Amino acid sequence: MKLKVGGTLVLEQMNNHAQSVRYRCKLAEVKDNALLIDYPIEEKTGKTPVLLNGTVFTAIYINDSQVFRFPTTFIQRISGQVPLMLMSFDGEDSMEEIQRRNYVRVEANLDIAIHSSEGAFRPFTTMTSDIGGGGSLINLPDDFPIEEEDSIVSWIVLPMTSGADQYIKVQSRVIRIFTDKHTNGKRATIKFLLQSERERQPIIRFCFEKQLEARKKLLEMESRRHKG
Numbered sequence: 001m002k003l004k005v006g007g008t009l010v011l012e013q014m015n016n017h018a019q020s021v022r023y024r025c026k027l028a029e030v031k032d033n034a035l036l037i038d039y040p041i042e043e044k045t046g047k048t049p050v051l052l053n054g055t056v057f058t059a060i061y062i063n064d065s066q067v068f069r070f071p072t073t074f075i076q077r078i079s080g081q082v083p084l085m086l087m088s089f090d091g092e093d094s095m096e097e098i099q100r101r102n103y104v105r106v107e108a109n110l111d112i113a114i115h116s117s118e119g120a121f122r123p124f125t126t127m128t129s130d131i132g133g134g135g136s137l138i139n140l141p142d143d144f145p146i147e148e149e150d151s152i153v154s155w156i157v158l159p160m161t162s163g164a165d166q167y168i169k170v171q172s173r174v175i176r177i178f179t180d181k182h183t184n185g186k187r188a189t190i191k192f193l194l195q196s197e198r199e200r201q202p203i204i205r206f207c208f209e210k211q212l213e214a215r216k217k218l219l220e221m222e223s224r225r226h227k228g
Contacts, residue, residue: 010060105132106210113155121145140186
């Protein structure tokens, strides 16, 4: 059993501004087709969200040196001495292992051009919603030509802290295409098929810089609040 009672679960979802929101919670019980968790806490605000039944998440679970990702849906609240939440679970077969180094993803609206590896469609340009060492979430135009499992080439512009733009070309694969429930727009998750860590370094560097930038802004906000 990969999931363990007492383990930490991270729930991710996209908000109305196409930004990733993350919540942390603890596993209270693991069943064959369901999970019981304590009330999640939003990482940025420390507040407990008000969730509607049927809210869809991507769950991240870290077990020792392994990191797993799987889909889950909030079903209902469970009353009791300790209030819990019932989440759907499609079994361990639904858990996709991802590399720990690829786990860090940052919100980023980057220009990206999608080309077919086999010349099956005309290239198109769009924007990312987030990016990490292992892949990206992209917005899709109304007449998008790609399908799940398509082999593609992603051309991405990374604006670095130095002020220079770094252009990277990455062999990729379309993993999932879905409709965003908040915007009704189509999105796709793509996986980067990198041949070496050297190819991955510009993306990792960009994510690191974005994290430092976010932390700096948070510290500045806290400093202004304390002064006020």
